[in-house]
Amino acid sequence: MRTIAIASHKGGVGKTTLAINLSAAFAKLGKRALVVDMDPQGHCAVGVALPEDRIEYSILDCLQSQGTSAAVDLSQITWQVAPDYDLAPASPALSQLEERAKGTIAETTLLTQVLNATTRTYDVCVIDCPPHPGTLMRNALKAADEIVIPVETGYYALHDLPGQIEAFEAIAREGGRQVRIHVVPNQYDVRTKLAREILAELRQRFASVITNAVINFNTKLKEGACYGQPITEFAPGSSGAHDFGALARELLHERTAS
Amino acid sequence: MRTIAIASHKGGVGKTTLAINLSAAFAKLGKRALVVDMDPQGHCAVGVALPEDRIEYSILDCLQSQGTSAAVDLSQITWQVAPDYDLAPASPALSQLEERAKGTIAETTLLTQVLNATTRTYDVCVIDCPPHPGTLMRNALKAADEIVIPVETGYYALHDLPGQIEAFEAIAREGGRQVRIHVVPNQYDVRTKLAREILAELRQRFASVITNAVINFNTKLKEGACYGQPITEFAPGSSGAHDFGALARELLHERTAS
Numbered sequence: 001m002r003t004i005a006i007a008s009h010k011g012g013v014g015k016t017t018l019a020i021n022l023s024a025a026f027a028k029l030g031k032r033a034l035v036v037d038m039d040p041q042g043h044c045a046v047g048v049a050l051p052e053d054r055i056e057y058s059i060l061d062c063l064q065s066q067g068t069s070a071a072v073d074l075s076q077i078t079w080q081v082a083p084d085y086d087l088a089p090a091s092p093a094l095s096q097l098e099e100r101a102k103g104t105i106a107e108t109t110l111l112t113q114v115l116n117a118t119t120r121t122y123d124v125c126v127i128d129c130p131p132h133p134g135t136l137m138r139n140a141l142k143a144a145d146e147i148v149i150p151v152e153t154g155y156y157a158l159h160d161l162p163g164q165i166e167a168f169e170a171i172a173r174e175g176g177r178q179v180r181i182h183v184v185p186n187q188y189d190v191r192t193k194l195a196r197e198i199l200a201e202l203r204q205r206f207a208s209v210i211t212n213a214v215i216n217f218n219t220k221l222k223e224g225a226c227y228g229q230p231i232t233e234f235a236p237g238s239s240g241a242h243d244f245g246a247l248a249r250e251l252l253h254e255r256t257a258s
Numbered sequence: 259m260r261t262i263a264i265a266s267h268k269g270g271v272g273k274t275t276l277a278i279n280l281s282a283a284f285a286k287l288g289k290r291a292l293v294v295d296m297d298p299q300g301h302c303a304v305g306v307a308l309p310e311d312r313i314e315y316s317i318l319d320c321l322q323s324q325g326t327s328a329a330v331d332l333s334q335i336t337w338q339v340a341p342d343y344d345l346a347p348a349s350p351a352l353s354q355l356e357e358r359a360k361g362t363i364a365e366t367t368l369l370t371q372v373l374n375a376t377t378r379t380y381d382v383c384v385i386d387c388p389p390h391p392g393t394l395m396r397n398a399l400k401a402a403d404e405i406v407i408p409v410e411t412g413y414y415a416l417h418d419l420p421g422q423i424e425a426f427e428a429i430a431r432e433g434g435r436q437v438r439i440h441v442v443p444n445q446y447d448v449r450t451k452l453a454r455e456i457l458a459e460l461r462q463r464f465a466s467v468i469t470n471a472v473i474n475f476n477t478k479l480k481e482g483a484c485y486g487q488p489i490t491e492f493a494p495g496s497s498g499a500h501d502f503g504a505l506a507r508e509l510l511h512e513r514t515a516s
């Protein structure tokens with residue numbers, strides 16, 4: 001199983017949008033996909049219209065029970081979103097794990113243990129992170145083989161990126177892993193001169209980690225979240241669906257002919 | 259001095275953009291404005307082009323020295339951004355305050371003490387918050403008379419808003435204050451049907467707290483951040499400058515004729 005964390009300290013760059021739609025694109029390519037939501041906001045469940053009042057167990061139950069005789073397996077908490085596409089939802093109570101944490105190694109490798117212990121088999125696991133450099137994000141980065149950093153084609157992204165890449169690689173190394181970083185331009189509006197300039201700058205300065213695939217700004221992606229459907233279902237012919245298909249293929253290394 | 263916290267658990271809704279540009283609009287209306295950046299990302303300084311390598315002291319120095327014989331006054335750390343417009347910058351080390359915090363009342367009222375103790379006189383203080391419900395945000399909410407919650411006209415905003423209003427009012431009450439909440443629609447694109455529908459829904463469900471003023475999506479606001487200038491300087495004739503002027507006047511209760 002390939003584990004991909006979607007992380008950024010910057011808020012609103014599209015972590016949840018990428019987690020939901022990239023996973024759907026993987027499933028469309030025949031991969032068994034799992035999304036794990038490590039953000040107490042729980043927007044993955046909202047974005048795929050899970051009935052929140054019916055979510056009894058969340059990833060927190062797995063994390064907190066890890067290593068005990070009553071360990072909760074992932075399979076006991078996941079919901080099916082679509083064929084070959086499951087979601088392990090977050091809960092607001094996840095923030096307690098963040099508040100109580102003392103930053104010990106054990107606390108930051110709980111998710112790694114949960115993913116290693118699961119009886120279910122997936123080809124790819126995508127982890128959504130909160131916009132806060134804390135214990136929940138560290139759990140995700142240490143469990144990951146790859147880290148996807150969505151960036152807006154705006155000034156703050158350009159400013160923050162070197163520090164973020166360094167910080168994420170350092171945390172992953174604590175977990176003994178050499179992670180691969182993918183920087184994904186998101187919400188790109190080709191008609192805006194500033195966006196074109198920022199994208200060119202990103203491509204030049206971060207050539208070794210930036211993806212060819214770009215996710216354009218597409219209102220259908222916002223609408224999909226409103227109707228609780230990944231873009232592959234909500235608008236399979238849209239530019240959003242095309243962009244996520246191209247990104248999924250690129251990450252799976254099946255370079256497309258186009 | 260009126261103290262206004264700009265807060266949201268949701269990332270990327272425009273907290274920093276509102277802090278920088280609303281304060282500039284207040285200054286343009288003749289108010290002496292102070293921006294306090296409580297987000298370790300420190301994007302307020304980036305957005306007004308302060309030379310980061312020259313920022314020696316930050317709001318952290320004031321917070322940590324509060325109540326000691328060596329208390330650092332706000333006047334010792336503020337930078338002038340424009341006439342009648344000062345910034346008390348954040349620093350990355352602010353996140354230590356978040357990590358070490360045990361959530362005691364004393365830890366969450368440090369900023370209130372700093373603002374009460376300052377020798378400088380301002381008419382309005384605007385506080386930028388990180389997208390994380392922790393000690394730094396609690397300090398801002400407890401120091402505030404009013405809380406501005408920027409919302410995107412998207413689905414997650416509608417879903418989160420009731421919980422956020424309740425949570426923010428509860429924290430402010432802990433500080434013994436009755437705060438006034440202002441919900442400000444931001445990044446509004448009138449051409450999008452979904453946005454029009456969400457705005458109508460927001461206006462109906464949150465009639466008592468939503469502002470008349472709406473901040474439209476305006477690329478000049480993104481560009482301004484890139485050139486380190488508030489919209490009042492970067493593009494004084496733009497829709498962004500108009501929108502922030504209208505919002506500033508509405509919050510100062512000088513209802514405009516328009």
Ligand SMILES: Nc1ncnc2c1ncn2[C@@H]1O[C@H](COP(=O)(O)OP(=O)(O)OP(=O)(O)O)[C@@H](O)[C@H]1O
Pocket residue numbers: 010011012013014015016017018039043129130131186187188215216217218219221222225267268269270389410412413414
């Ligand atoms: N490519 C895109 N085109 C159009 N809208 C997008 C795109 N990517 C994200 N969005 C919208 O931008 C907003 C922010 O995206 P999202 O919530 O996924 O970001 P996030 O990084 O998960 O935020 P947070 O930091 O709060 O977790 C949402 O309204 C989402 O629908």
Ligand SMILES: Nc1ncnc2c1ncn2[C@@H]1O[C@H](COP(=O)(O)OP(=O)(O)OP(=O)(O)O)[C@@H](O)[C@H]1O
Pocket residue numbers: 009010011012131152154155156268269270271272273274275276297301387388389444445446473474475476477479480483
């Ligand atoms: N009205 C607007 N029109 C155009 N762009 C906007 C507008 N408001 C905000 N933006 C842009 O949206 C992005 C997110 O805004 P901003 O960084 O202010 O959000 P934030 O809530 O402070 O994010 P964080 O949660 O990371 O602190 C930035 O690129 C900013 O320039």
Ligand SMILES: [Mg+2]
Pocket residue numbers: 015016017039043129
């Ligand atoms: Mg998210």
Ligand SMILES: [Mg+2]
Pocket residue numbers: 273274275297301387
């Ligand atoms: Mg901000």
